[in-house]
């Protein structure tokens with residue numbers, strides 16, 4: 345049993361415990377226990393301003409957000425005393441879960457901060473944060489390695505100071521991971537942070553990476569962090585709550601997001617959609633079904649006073665983000681996270697490049713992918729052929745399967761995917777009990793499937809268009825068929841072509857390997873039965 349699967353069996357014992365209920369790829373549906381309630385993950389925390397918040401927190405709560413993030417540094421500077429006395433929940437007017445960012449991002453924007461990590465630790469305890477962040481030094485999008493090293497070192501120093509200072513047991517502390525574009529520094533930062541007793545980790549600061557559409561960097565950064573922190577600690581991705589990238593980030597193991605985008609976009613008259621933003625001028629139809637979009641017409645929205653328009657747009661944006669995160673949770677439970685990532689990837693070519701990179705981590709993604717799913721898996725593109733389910737099945741057949749039968753080897757293709765045992769070709773051949781024959785199906789997805797394994801998940805629960813057969817290159821066919829022949833020591837070998845896409849390749853291979861080819865792919869309906877009968881005649885005449 346892998347560590348991730350073992351983790352699922354854990355039950356919540358105390359605050360800070362992260363209970364994983366379902367996984368797909370590295371995505372997890374979980375529950376994070378805090379002193380102000382349970383947070384279902386993956387979750388997005390809207391960023392709220394401690395003083396000038398434009399959208400009422402009660403509205404945010406009603407939309408379904410159980411947690412928000414606010415800035416502890418601004419709170420300290422603007423209303424420090426009041427917040428210490430009344431607590432952050434009362435000050436911002438939210439009775440759910442409050443995560444406080446320490447203000448590290450302000451360092452990124454304005455240079456130095458006039459506060460020490462220990463002071464920030466004490467302040468976050470005083471105001472009663474549920475989830476608190478170490479005063480970190482964000483690397484940002486810097487390409488200066490010396491600076492990046494400096495931020496990693498300083499953040500670690502601050503983390504140690506926080507651990508030494510903190511007193512309260514009921515606050516969850518976040519160990520920030522820096523390093524930015526330098527993957528080796530992210531690895532180092534993640535390892536050092538993991539050695540300290542934090543409840544969660546957070547990866548900074550992908551905001552710049554996102555703004556510039558460098559999604560490939562995002563993949564690298566997340567993998568570097570995720571593979572170097574303990575599985576039982578949730579991973580937060582700072583400032584990256586965007587509909588385009590959340591599925592990809594979740595697939596790579598991110599559990600929490602925060603984002604101020606809902607209000608920033610609204611102030612820029614931008615309307616969030618599942619595939620990106622539109623300027624309100626460009627919107628032709630309000631395609632969303634949230635209360636804002638169903639109770640107002642487009643011209644009403646456009647005609648509103650600016651302040652009111654910002655408010656309504658922001659509320660719509662929040663509804664959209666909430667719906668996106670719910671879809672991700674649903675997809676994990678259904679085992680369809682891969683499909684959602686692939687669909688999103690079509691929103692932008694750079695996102696597609698990042699999705700292509702995801703396929704390099706198939707082995708890693710396999711760890712969280714359930715052995716059995718209740719749904720068929722779908723294959724559309726060559727990227728889908730790198731799905732962890734496929735990778736796992738191909739590797740397993742190669743590693744564990746050895747044919748028992750040493751008689752006749754029959755390698756066959758079929759016109760389309762169907763249950764192999766139910767095809768006329770296989771039924772006819774298998775109805776004669778005790779035949780000394782071994783049937784291997786040429787699958788465009790799984791290469792060679794021994795007929796006796798064909799009903800095992802996911803071999804018979806994989807659906808694809810027949811054009812996928814073109815992906816079986818001559819090179820792959822040659823290698824797979826040679827391997828099967830060499831392993832078996834058969835006395836007779838027959839290749840049967842029942843798929844037009846493979847006709848030319850199989851004909852060439854049969855000549856090259858000097859193997860008998862029965863070509864029935866051009867015949868309709870009765871072709872399979874005729875092919876099976878021909879195979880039987882060949883077997884009889886040889887014995």
Ligand SMILES: [Zn+2]
Nearest residue numbers: 632634637660
């Ligand atoms: Zn809407």
